[in-house]
Amino acid sequence: MKTKTHKPDKVNVVTLGCSKNIVDSEVLMMQLRANDYDVVHDGGMADEPNIVIINTCGFIERAKEESINTILEYADVKAEGSIDKLYVTGCLSQRYKDDLEKEIPEVDAYFGTLELPNLLAKLNADYKHELIGERLLSTPQHYAYLKISEGCNRTCAFCAIPLMRGKHISKTIEALVTEAKNLAKNGVKELMLIAQELTYYGLDIYKKRELPKLLHALADVEGIEWIRLHYAYPSKFPKDIFDAMAERKEVCNYLDIPFQHASDTVLERMRRQITRQEQEDLIAYARERVPEIAIRTTLLVGFPGETEEEFEELCDFVREMQFERVGVFPYSHEENTPADTLPDDVPQEVKEARAARIMEIQQDISSDKNTSKTGQTLKVLFDRKEGEHFIGRTEFDSPEVDNEVLVKAASNYVRIGDFAMVKITDASDYDLYGEVAE
Numbered sequence: 001m002k003t004k005t006h007k008p009d010k011v012n013v014v015t016l017g018c019s020k021n022i023v024d025s026e027v028l029m030m031q032l033r034a035n036d037y038d039v040v041h042d043g044g045m046a047d048e049p050n051i052v053i054i055n056t057c058g059f060i061e062r063a064k065e066e067s068i069n070t071i072l073e074y075a076d077v078k079a080e081g082s083i084d085k086l087y088v089t090g091c092l093s094q095r096y097k098d099d100l101e102k103e104i105p106e107v108d109a110y111f112g113t114l115e116l117p118n119l120l121a122k123l124n125a126d127y128k129h130e131l132i133g134e135r136l137l138s139t140p141q142h143y144a145y146l147k148i149s150e151g152c153n154r155t156c157a158f159c160a161i162p163l164m165r166g167k168h169i170s171k172t173i174e175a176l177v178t179e180a181k182n183l184a185k186n187g188v189k190e191l192m193l194i195a196q197e198l199t200y201y202g203l204d205i206y207k208k209r210e211l212p213k214l215l216h217a218l219a220d221v222e223g224i225e226w227i228r229l230h231y232a233y234p235s236k237f238p239k240d241i242f243d244a245m246a247e248r249k250e251v252c253n254y255l256d257i258p259f260q261h262a263s264d265t266v267l268e269r270m271r272r273q274i275t276r277q278e279q280e281d282l283i284a285y286a287r288e289r290v291p292e293i294a295i296r297t298t299l300l301v302g303f304p305g306e307t308e309e310e311f312e313e314l315c316d317f318v319r320e321m322q323f324e325r326v327g328v329f330p331y332s333h334e335e336n337t338p339a340d341t342l343p344d345d346v347p348q349e350v351k352e353a354r355a356a357r358i359m360e361i362q363q364d365i366s367s368d369k370n371t372s373k374t375g376q377t378l379k380v381l382f383d384r385k386e387g388e389h390f391i392g393r394t395e396f397d398s399p400e401v402d403n404e405v406l407v408k409a410a411s412n413y414v415r416i417g418d419f420a421m422v423k424i425t426d427a428s429d430y431d432l433y434g435e436v437a438e
Contacts, residue, residue, distance in 0.1 A: 008036075009037055009038070010037070010038040010047065010051065011029075011032055011049055011052070012042075012049035013025050013028060013040070013041050013055065014074075015041065015055045016056050016066055016090070017055075017056065017063055017067075017091065018057065020145075021090060023145050023147045024055060024089075024090070025138065026135035026136055026137055027116065028053070029041060029135070030131055030134050030136040031127065031131060032120075033136055035120070035128075037125065039136065049083060050083055050084045050085070051123070052083050052085070052087070053087045053119070054070055054071055054090070055089050056071070056090035056093055057090065058090070058091035058093075058160070059091065059160065059161070060329070060332045061333075067090075068092070071086075071088055071104055071107065072104065074086050075106035078106055079106060086106065087107065087110075087111065087123075089112070089113075089116075091165070093111055094112035094113045094164045097112065108122075113164060114166070132175075134182055137188075139399075140384070140417065141186065142188060142190060142383075142416075142417035143188060143189065143191075143399065144191060146176065146179065146180060146192065147171075147194050148170065148171055148176055148195050149168055149171060149195040149200070149201055150165060150196070151166040151167045151196060152167075152196035153197070154200075154233065154273075155338070156260075156270055156271055157269060157271045157342075158331060158334065158337060158339045159334070159337060160335075161196050163337075168196070168200050168203070168204055169204060170201050170202055170205050170206075172205065173210070173213065173214050176218065177217050180221045180224060184221055184224050187417065189224065189226065189417070189419075190224075190227075190381060191226070191227050192230055192398060192399075193227065193228065193229050195230075196231065198211060198230065198232045199233050199237055199238055199241070209236075211238060211241055215227060215241070215244040219244075219250040219251060225419070226250065226252050226381065227248075227251045227252060228252045228398055229241070229254065229255050230256040230398070231258065232256060233257075234278075235272065237257075237282055239285060239289075242286055242290050242293075243289070245290050245293070246289055246290050252395040252396070253290055253292045253293045253294060253395055253396065254293070254294045254296070254396055255294075255295050256398070257296070257297055258297055258299075259299065260298065261300060261310075261314055262313050262314045263276070263309075263310035263311075263314060265310060266303055266305075269305060270339075276317065280317075283295065283321055294324035295321075295324055295325070296326070296398070297323050297327075298329070299318075299327070299328045299329070300328075300330075300331055301329070301351055301354040301358065302331040304339055304343055304344055305345065305346075306346055314358070315357065315361060318361050318365075319365075322365055322369075323365065325366075325397075325403070326358065326359070328359060328362075329355065330351035330352055330355050331346070363430075366403070366429055366430055367428070370428065370429065371427045373424045374424050374425065374426065377421050378394045378405070378422055378432075379395065379419055379422075380405045380419065380420055380434075381419050382414045382416055383399060383416065383417075385409060385416065388409055389406040389407060389408060391405070391406055392407075393405060403430050403431055403432065404432070405422055405432045407435060407436060411435070412435060414436060423435050
């Protein structure tokens with residue numbers, strides 16, 4: 001049993017799920033730091049925290065299981081006396097608070113996604129309004145996520161995000177520019193714009209889609225060299241985004257746009273408000289306006305009723321569109337979503353096989369595209385040193401989910417967080433290899 005001491009409180013904030021949760025945790029940590037708490041992010045028991053806060057994900061079954069297992073793990077740690085307090089926040093807690101309180105009562109309190117002031121109050125900490133827009137970064141110092149809005153007004157049949165995050169609420173351009181300036185002062189060079197739905201930005205407060213205007217404003221922030229777009233919904237896409245991308249060197253030639261499927265019948269069941277032809281037209285327009293654009297998409301296989309013919313339509317779509325980057329997920333039933341009323345009639349092993357098939361197709365596409373870059377000299381931002389290599393990314397790649405560029409540390413010198421021009425000398429399916437150009 002741990003002996004109680006009078007040492008200052010130390011908090012370990014454990015973050016699960018997506019980059020939007022990372023931003024929420026960073027805001028929480030800054031508030032705690034301002035209240036004189038010692039804070040670590042995703043630390044272990046070696047850091048000797050006496051308080052643990054778990055920021056959970058509740059998006060899909062696999063994420064929910066990870067969140068529950070993490071809560072149970074720390075509940076055991078608390079029972080052993082190694083920590084004094086355990087709190088849970090985030091999407092899982094927002095969605096299943098009543099159930100969690102009954103099933104895991106060892107947790108001292110559960111909080112929803114918008115209850116930061118209540119969580120702070122539980123810790124006898126003041127919510128400091130003067131810190132709005134400031135965060136304690138958990139990412140490497142040279143890049144940060146910038147959450148431009150909260151919530152989502154879309155009604156996709158498979159998605160539970162509106163249940164957990166509520167309706168779409170945009171931050172003002174002025175507030176986001178201030179946040180970007182603060183990040184730049186602390187050494188951030190790359191901003192990754194995130195939201196539940198990027199292209200809806202501004203409709204609620206400006207009565208029109210203002211993502212292009214925001215991009216121009218952020219591109220003017222001194223010190224910001226790359227701006228990257230994540231989670232852009234394809235229906236009613238504001239095409240002047242591509243104008244901003246073409247006109248401003250700071251806006252990366254990169255777009256993360258989840259199409260989810262390509263069969264019109266599946267898209268209709270998914271309530272995606274778009275057809276395959278409209279998706280193909282949008283991709284064609286993007287590549288015409290920004291010839292160097294790298295398009296990343298996310299696909300969902302095994303949606304209720306998905307036939308072999310509908311799946312083959314998706315395979316054909318991937319082959320024809322030649323995406324630079326693809327992620328694919330097997331469908332999982334989510335309570336209280338429109339799709340929850342449909343029979344989950346595609347066997348799990350079929351879902352897994354279909355996901356693997358899509359990635360086989362994409363592997364060949366990625367290999368060909370990487371091979372075509374051999375001999376080119378590309379601007380690379382270096383994230384870390386690992387083993388015998390410095391590892392970085394081009395403007396066509398986002399951290400953790402996309403391709404990387406490796407250069408041998410023995411024959412090249414770069415500084416982590418700096419840009420360098422790299423001549424590509426070799427390529428594999430998902431990585432590039434090169435030498436720093438003289």
